[in-house]
Amino acid sequence: MADSIQYHRVSDTPELVISDALYSDYQFEPHYHLDYHIGLVIDGVQRQQFQGQSVLLGPGRISVMPPGEIHDGSGYDNSAYRMKTFRLSPALLDDYAEDIFESNRDHDFGGAMVENDLIAQRLLSLHRQIQQTRTLSSVEVEELWLSLMAPLLSQLCAIKPKSVNGGLSTLHWQQVKDYCHANLGSKITLEQLAALCGLSRYQFLRRFEKTCGLTPRSWLIRLRLEHACLLLRRSDQSIADIAATVGFYDQSHFNRAFRLAYGVAPSAY
Known part of the structure; x- marks a missing residue:
């Protein structure tokens, strides 16, 4: 089974890129991003390592990696998996966080694995709509986006990055x-x-x-x-x-x- 990786730009929102991929042989070495990554596996299982732990990402789970979080990714038990991702800039997340929360709430958090089948299914629906329309600003798409970001950010804001001892100040x-x-x-x-x-x-x-x-x-x-x-x-x-x-x-x-x-x-x- 050959790897297949496609990135899709969103015409009215350059701060957002989505991807749709089938990974068979490809492995992500430890890396980080400058933006936020929200990932969902829709078939198979991906093994991720971050913050010194090894976790499995499968259907119903959501991987959220903030800027700078070191993580990797590979197929579990040498099996293929299919994954969809949202890649959104800090500025875009800030914009929606200001809309969602009444106060200027701190949304600093570490890498997280969220277990929520309902949100995962709605994120997949959102991914399909954006992929089909190539737009984020339509009423239907933006309504779904905001309704998903609210519970997701509320849960993640309670998660704080781990401090590092013995590193750089x-x-x-x-x-x-x-x-x-x-x-x-x-x-x-x-x-x-x-x-x-x-x-x-x-x-x-x-x-x-x-x-x-x-x-x-x-x-x-x-x-x-x-x-x-x-x-x-x-x-x-x-x-x-x-x-x-x-x-x-x-x-x-x-x-x-x-x-x-x-x-x-x-x-x-």
Whole structure:
């Protein structure tokens, strides 16, 4: 059985991308996103690892990964599975959260597995409607979206990210992220990042991995790819220009890294 992965852009909402995929051989290595991912398996089972635990995602369960949450994904017992996802920007989630909650409620939470067959079925219905219409702003679609986000966000807001002991301080971690975002198109070295924190390269490497679960190199490649995803759906730049903008030294390197991360070429995203 061959893998089949399709991404669908939403014409009136560039802050949202949906996908529909059948995974047989493809495996997600540990990675993160810059936006929120809501995933549903409709056939088969996916095994996920995040926050030091291994969980199974099957029909009736909903996987919600906020920005920065390190997780992976593979077929359970070497079997194929079919999965649908919503990929929505923090700005889009903020917009709906402000509509749903009367107060400026904090919706910071860690990765979560939500067990709710009713919400899962309604999310699948919403996914089908968006896929068919390519729009989010129609009355029917937006009504369903808001009615689903309310109970889902209410449950998730009670879940807080776990703190990390022995890693980078909150200030140093933010400084590293800010520096990488600001210099994404340039060469970034381990020495530069360690200097931001007043650490040796070895100290920085160990504390970085403790903080986020990836090496600096893996984390930075993912950051470049995630920004490339934003540019692919929001700009008219060529793929070669996007590759250069996010710091890849040539288009072929960018194409290989993108296909490895998302299962499709940049032109199919």
